[in-house]
Amino acid sequence: MIPEKKISNSEYEEKDITTVVADDLEIKGTIKFKTSVMLKGVFEGEIFSxxxxxxxxxxxxxxxxxxxxxxxxxxxxxxxxxxxxVTLKNTSLHNGDISTPNIIIENGAVFNGSCAMRAKDITVK
Amino acid sequence: MGNGIPIIDEPVEGKIVTVIADDLEIKGTIRFKTSVMLKGVFEGEIFSxxxMxxxxxxxxxxxxxxxxxxxxxxxxxDVTAVQQVVLRETSTHIGDIKTPYIMIESGAVFNGTCTMDRGQTNTMPDTAFPEQPVPVEPSSPVEEGREQPPEIRHEQKKRQLKEKVQAEEPANVPETAAEVKEGEPKHGDLF
Incomplete structure (x- = not known):
């Protein structure tokens, strides 16, 4: 089924994240990065990662x-x-569409939008 | 946050009132009040x-x-659940979901639109930093203005769904929705 490492993707430690943008910082524009970023402030624009x-x-x-x-x-x-x-944790609020092969929505999260996932082989047992 | 989130209480198979085994194929409408587990093939409408x-x-x-x-x-x-939808890891869902609470496990496949109506969004006020707990009044403009865009976006879908289901008002709380359904005429008494 789902390999163990997939689940661990949503479990990270803040110190392992390359860039942490604190909650008093407001950014407008585009950000691009290759490793990891944690946003705690206000961001408007585009993110390519x-x-x-x-x-x-x-x-x-x-x-x-x-x-x-x-x-x-x-x-x-x-x-x-x-x-x-994509992982939407229980405190999250998401308004918009999501396109991803694997999604986790925790109980309590709010999601308004469409979800498109690559069709998976469905084997009926 | 965390208040009011329904606990997922999935009973063991023995506690479910009706279990429809995997060699049974049903076409039509089913209606029930307690619990049903479907293991076979079903086509039609489900009112519960x-x-489920x-x-x-x-x-x-x-x-x-x-x-x-x-x-x-x-x-x-399409699914309308007045309380909660849970998509377990083996599940595949193609269609729209409308519910106040959803949980999707890793491995589940969901293709469709999710619409969630709940007053819960007042825990995320429009201020940038929601640490200061803002005492949101019931008539607060923050609360009212929040969920408009998705509402409008899915207006058409909702209307279609409503026609089929003849069900509750979209933004209603579960209790009122259930009341409305009880008064519904019982056509389609197939079983």
Missing amino acids: EGLLVVGPTAKVTATISTKTLVSHGEITGNVTATDQ | EGL VVGPTAKVTATISTKTLVSHGEITG
Whole structure:
């Protein structure tokens, strides 16, 4: 079924994240990164990533996001494309469409939008 | 936050009132009040005031209106759940979901639109930093303005769904929704 490492994608430690953008910082524009970024402040614009994007519980992100992995604890407005996985934690609020092969929505998360996932082989036992 | 999130109480198979085994194929409408577990093939409409469990072997093509839906199997169709939807890791869902609480496990496949109406968004005020707990008044403009865009976006879908289901007002709380359903005429008494 789902390999163990997939699940561990949503479990990270803040010290392992390359860039942490604190909650008093407001950014407008485009950010691009390859490893990992944690946003805790306000962001508006576009995000292009080949790694892990973590949206902290205090964050308010209005953006078109293209990433490998997204873990959200905060508020996102905009469309997300993740090549690996999207995790909406129980405090998160997501308004916008999601396109990803693997999604986890925790109990308590709010998601308003469409979800498109690559069709998986469905084997009826 | 965390208040009011329904605990997922998935009973063991023995506690579910009706279990429809995997060699049974049903076409039509089913209505129930307590709990049903589907393991076979179903096509049609499901109206429920209780718990609907779709087993891992099930293939359901239906418009579903229920209180709680727990899916391990394959569902094609729109779902309205007044309490909660749970998509387990083996599940595949193609269709729209409308519910106040959703949980999707890793491995589940969901293709469709999710619409969630709940007053919960007042825990995320429009200020940038929600640490200071803002005492939101019931008539607060923050609360009212929040969920408008998705509402409008899915207006058409909702209308279609409503026609099929003849069900509750979209933004209603579960209790009122259930009341409305009780008064509904019982056509389609197939079983």
